[in-house]
Amino acid sequence: MTTHAPTPSRRAREARLSIVPTAAMFVAGVYFLLPVFWLVVSSTKSAADLSSTFGLWFSDNQLGHNLDRTFAYGDGVYLRWLANSALYSIVGAAAATLLSAMAGYALAKFTFRGRNATFSTILAGVLVPPTALAVPLFLMLAGAGLTNSIWSVLLPSMISPFGVYLARVYAAASVPDELLEAGRIDGAGDLRVFFTISLRLMAPALVTVFLFQFVAIWNNFLLPLIMLTSDRLYPVTLGLYTLNTQITRDPDLKTIVVTGSLLSIIPLILAFLALQRFWRTGLAAGSVKD
């Protein structure tokens, strides 16, 4: 926090000055929150009311009815979609975090031949458009008979070059070199030092890596789109997308898409709220206190 003790006159000047930024923030707040608010309102409306009543305020509350229809659709496939998203995101992000932590730590704390070249190659991986990777990945996994399975989504999700970048920053910031030295003098292997001590030191920052990878996997659209054909394996993003494309044929699906969308946002929002304390965005690791 940029805390400093202003004199009374300075404080008064700051209070006056801050009306413009505060007003701007309110306007921005409305802009960012309005569509979500609209989504909440729309989830409570019947299909007919969606088009006939004012979009930004409630009318006849049909939320219970909409929820029933959403969960009942397709033999409860919606809940299946949510479960799939949870599986892919939690397992994928956890594995990605561990792998990234190990790799980032190695790149930050050790000097070895080929270190910079390796890191540069990993970073370059961020540049590659997913469309370039998707088809060869598909062909490779098809050859191994793994397409249309949870592995086709899980395995690629465990590799996060950006996570390695973040982990490297965190390792450099939170694990002192003296620790490794001390460990070596005491005869503890470097690996042991990592798993017993360093990992724990990096843990708060690694939550950010987990969170970002969780979001990335939850939001991932192209990978499941290409890999999965059975709708019982779809994550909720792909499921709702498929439903949305059928709306022109079946307008009744509108309320399901709207309600389903609202439900699908909630887990991510809850995750962010719950893990607020651990947000770091990597560039100011160790120096952000809030």
Next chain:
Amino acid sequence: MTAVTPVRLEPDRADTRRARLGRARRGRHASRAAWLLLAPFLAGFVLFYLIPIVVALVKSFTTVKRTSTYGAARDVFAGLGNYTAALTDSGFTGSLGRVLLFGVIQIPVMLGLALALALALDSAVVRLRRFFRLAFFLPYAVPGVIAAVMWGFFYAPNLSPINQLLEPLGLRPDLLSGNVILYSIANIVTWTFTGYNMLILYSSLQAIPPQLYEAARLDGASGWAIAWRIKVPIIAPSLVLTAVFSIIGTFQLFTEPQVMAGVSTSVSSTYTPSMAAYAQISAQNYGLGAAMSVIVTIVIGLLSLIFFRVTRNRAAL
């Protein structure tokens, strides 16, 4: 109390033979540990990034030949055939131009907004900070597909509150129509990512030592001057980072237009380069799709490089 025999540790810096051997041994052990730690990630990286890239590259130089209309399909070396086909395809080149236009407009707007909000948040009353930080970041927690679906509804003339509000004024904008749809999509992307970029910039602002402000205030600098002359130059590296990420994201634009294609007739299947590549791939023209993806990757790489060069001279910190 036990008597401990002091052990004479030779300092590493001593150039004795034992110290040198010790350093070398530790160096080898360290390298091994490092590679062991790297191994799982690297294995996956090679498997899911490097090999597919190579496969994509190879495929981009092949095309499918059939012996007869329903005969067996063979991959045939086609040299640069796919590349020339892609670069002469008006749909594809049009898509490249489109995302370029998109980027030139949307990225400055979005980053400008993110910067303004980060500055505002940095100087705001502390009580409100947490609420606004969350409010601005919320859209990032909405999956891109869902956001596009949501905005699709929001834009639909018969459902949109915007239309409902403007109708009494006699205005009937169609936010999904040809001229406007690009800006409508830009709006979705801005809405989704401003908060994320703002958070990066805000974190960098928070890391600035307050003493700098004290000194500036003592010299009589106003709030605006401080923001413009001190804060912005210091977080310039973060701005460059967010800009590069945005460039990469813009050229890979896929999800939002793909969803919009389902609700608006103005979005063709080759609206963005990624969509064009995807369309070819869906039609099983793997070679052509791969060539398009390679072209996009090269463009992204070049733009990022150029951007880094340009800003390195400006942000000489």
